[in-house]
Amino acid sequence: MYAKYFVLFAILFTGWILKRIKFIDDKMNKSINKLIVYFAYPCLIVHNIGTIEMTSAIIADFFTTVVVCLVAFYVYGAVSYFYAKARHLPQSISNTAEMSMILPNDGFMGFPMALLFFGEKGMLLMLAHNAAMNFFTFTYGMAAFRRNKERAPGEKRFSFRSITRALLKLLVNPNILALFIGFAISIPHLTLPGPVDEYLLYIGNISTPMAMIYIGSTLANYKFTDIIRNTLAIEASIMKLIWIPLITIALVYFLPVSGLIKSIVVLGGAFPTAATASMLAEQEDQAPGTASQILFLSTVASIASIPLMVNVLEALF
Secondary structure, eight states, X not given: OHHHHHHHHHHHHHHHHHHHTTSSOHHHHHHHHHHIIIIIHHHHHHHHHHTSOOOHHHHHHHHXXXXXXXXXXXXXXXXXXXXXXXXXXXXXXXXXXHHHHHOBOTTTTHHHHHHHHHHHHHHHHHHHHHHHHHHHIIIIIHHHHTTTSOOOTTOOSSOHHHHHHHHXXXXXXXXXXXXXXXXXXXXXXXXXXXXXXXXXXXXXTTXXXXXXXXXXXXXXXXXXXXXXXXXXXXXHHHIIIIIHHHHHHHHHTTXXXXXXXXXXXXXXHHSOBOHHHHHHHHHTTSOHXXXXXXXXXXXXXXXXXXXXXXXXXXXXX
16 A cells, blocks of 8 residues: 555655746646546546446445535534634634645545555545535535635625535536536446547546656645644644544444445545645635645655555544
8 A cells, every 4th residue: 555655655755856947837837727627537437437437336335425525624614713723723714724625635645646545436525525524615615715705794704605606617518518517327237439448548647647646746836844843734634644544533432334435435535635725715715825835745744644644544544
């Protein structure tokens, strides 16, 4: 298990080196991001989900995972909110810090690792985790980022319009669209033509190394020595990588669901901070630098924490 994980982070370190020597620049990095999100991951998803022998039990597990993950995310929201209050974090950074403690990188890191450690069904359930995170992000998450902004009289933080918008954003996510295509192939037991399936497999196989290269290259933008002096970044990273997974284990341990579902829910919450936190913070003018520092430190620390968490999950579930 550690050998597989070492390979992934060796690829991540390759991305860091390539960015430091300027072989990869910001423009190329954005292109890599788009290639992975809009093309490679969808191909990988269609191939893997389309080849699963879909049964009512697997479909039930998928939707069970979505529900359990949604509950977990809203629990994380409450925990991070009260933690920020207890720490008396300044209002200017508290919203960003809270979301950085919650939102995991369950796409760029979650998909390849779920596939690596838990196979095709593990990846399917990580997609369920990602769907729940997207819904949470564009409902509670956006409301949290906008707490500091004045609302018009009578305007509600949650509304039918905001929830509908969150659902639409979820449905147009390329990975979710690929999931629907995969279901459309696997549920009626259809078979893709050999050359088409092989094409999807070849393109999909670049997603894991390219995703790790992308993460490594983005980390090259930050100075580690500056970030380790930031007490908030350290505390938030500990919350993200240790306390959130422990809280999740307590939430799911006694649930009458399979060990795989429990493992995916916990592992999904244990990944380092997602770039989404930084991007939304910048979009809402809510201290994006804080999110970037937490993202960097939690990602570096996850080199040690994720293998440990996988061992814990194997022992528990």
